[in-house]
Amino acid sequence: DTEVTQTPKHLVMGMTNKKSLKCEQHMGHRAMYWYKQKAKKPPELMFVYSYEKLSINESVPSRFSPECPNSSLLNLHLHALQPEDSALYLCASSQARDRAPDTQYFGPGTRLTVL
């Protein structure tokens, strides 16, 4: 089973709202990722958690706040977003293999619209 689940599938929020995106995997993977994808562009890395510790933050604005409560769950808290933050938000996970190729498996995404 290589399933990563994401909720909600769609989210519409105003610029003053606070919302959260949720991601879950039960493959025993120890690395989890958040990506942002705009239309007709490849996914753009935002954050990486490795063994539940934040290992990469790609200079993402503080209105995006990641959280990894345990090895199976990853959240992305959203606050005071801008319309240009509207995008498909993808979660991925991998085994966190050290030397061998470390395949990432993606979830279906959350389509976020900021009004």
Place this chain on the structure above:
Amino acid sequence: EDQVTQSPEALRLQEGESSSLNCSYTVSGLRGLFWYRQDPGKGPEFLFTLYSAGEEKEKERLKATLTKKESFLHITAPKPEDSATYLCAVQARGNFNKFYFGSGTKLNVKP
């Protein structure tokens, strides 16, 4: 600088017309090269992992190959349901968490 370039940007094929997609890469020590298929509004679906020059992998109508500088995704006798964007990503040694994505090839297969 690590870089991935995919060509063509878009490809139109007739059903049954075989072709190849290209992924050229420059990376400081290849750890892995990955192919994904992405349908509009959905997450990328994993297809193949390659890591050794000369390696080949197959799945149904798709075959992926790898050299020291590029990878090809060969599509044999495509069907309309193969229409999607195909993404290539590379992983460098020493930076295992990060994927470098190409910009993708949008494939349209007409019946």
